[in-house]
Amino acid sequence: MSSAASGVEAEPFKLALCQLKVTEDKEGNIANAVEAVKEAASNGAAVVVLPEMWNCPYSNDSFPKYAEVLDSGDSPSTKALAELAKDLSIYIIGGSIPERLKDRLYNTCCVFSPEGEVVAKYRKCHLFDIDIPGKITFKESDTLTGGDALTVVDTRYGKFGIGICYDMRFPEMAMIYANRGVQMIVYPGAFNMVTGPVHWQLLQQARAVDNQLYVASCSPARDETASYTAWGHSQVIGPFAEVVASTEEKPGIVYADIDLKEVQERRQNMPLSKQRRADLYDLMDCRNSVGFKF
Numbered sequence: 508m509s510s511a512a513s514g515v516e517a518e519p520f521k522l523a524l525c526q527l528k529v530t531e532d533k534e535g536n537i538a539n540a541v542e543a544v545k546e547a548a549s550n551g552a553a554v555v556v557l558p559e560m561w562n563c564p565y566s567n568d569s570f571p572k573y574a575e576v577l578d579s580g581d582s583p584s585t586k587a588l589a590e591l592a593k594d595l596s597i598y599i600i601g602g603s604i605p606e607r608l609k610d611r612l613y614n615t616c617c618v619f620s621p622e623g624e625v626v627a628k629y630r631k632c633h634l635f636d637i638d639i640p641g642k643i644t645f646k647e648s649d650t651l652t653g654g655d656a657l658t659v660v661d662t663r664y665g666k667f668g669i670g671i672c673y674d675m676r677f678p679e680m681a682m683i684y685a686n687r688g689v690q691m692i693v694y695p696g697a698f699n700m701v702t703g704p705v706h707w708q709l710l711q712q713a714r715a716v717d718n719q720l721y722v723a724s725c726s727p728a729r730d731e732t733a734s735y736t737a738w739g740h741s742q743v744i745g746p747f748a749e750v751v752a753s754t755e756e757k758p759g760i761v762y763a764d765i766d767l768k769e770v771q772e773r774r775q776n777m778p779l780s781k782q783r784r785a786d787l788y789d790l791m792d793c794r795n796s797v798g799f800k801f
């Protein structure tokens with residue numbers, strides 16, 4: 508039974524972020540992920556996170572080729588993770604892979620319970636479409652469709668909200684998760700060499716400090732030979748915006764001991780949600796937003 512459902516205070520746990528080397532070899536990527544998750548569990552991790560697009564190169568050419576139909580029983584990537592979660596009796600927040608659903612593709616994260624069930628599925632809502640001339644241009648919407656639902660996973664350790672990479676740029680989403688009782692937002696992500704150095708940590712600390720919750724972000728390792736070079740730097744930020752654990756660009760596993768009671772404590776120390784002036788501003792106003800005018 509989940510923490511919230513049982514009304515019992517959630518226990519502390521060890522979190523692991525597997526910063527994987529990702530190649531063009533899908534089978535190799537799966538085998539590599541399996542080894543990393545086993546290693547994390549053998550070191551005591553109860554919740555293990557994988558990166559965004561861990562089974563394929565991050566490119567619009569690759570997404571259709573590597574996509575899997577998730578509910579068909581014929582998805583090698585999710586089958587491997589489901590078996591692992593069950594064998595090791597851990598939660599796996601399965602990064603993301605390209606999902607094929609009818610004639611559409613999504614950037615999808617599946618969450619597996621210690622019983623090996625898919626307990627949540629999140630489809631990246633905010634697609635990464637940017638154009639910084641001479642620096643980086645990427646348009647996920649050339650191949651992918653955005654999801655249309657947020658996802659809260661109620662686990663025995665606490666409530667986790669799921670976002671993927673570019674989603675961390677949208678404070679509204681994190682705020683809604685906080686309002687729904689989320690204590691840790693997990694973002695599988697693959698920032699790049701342009702935005703990574705300036706925004707990756709800043710955005711995570713911003714989401715953490717605004718909402719007084721943990722933020723955990725898991726990237727692929729950096730590969731300078733890939734068409735898209737990931738920034739790496741998987742990390743965990745605490746509810747006071749402190750860096751709890753981090754790494755640099757190489758493959759590896761980041762561990763953090765998480766006690767979600769800390770979230771409650773920070774919120775008691777500084778009761779921002781009670782101090783909000785909802786009479787002056789209302790998140791619902793965003794619904795009428797027409798975006799920036801140029």
Ligand SMILES: O=C(O)CCC(=O)C(=O)O
Pocket residue numbers: 559634635671672673674676696697698699702703706
């Ligand atoms: O927001 C960024 O700068 C990077 C986002 C990204 O790489 C992604 O959404 O996959």
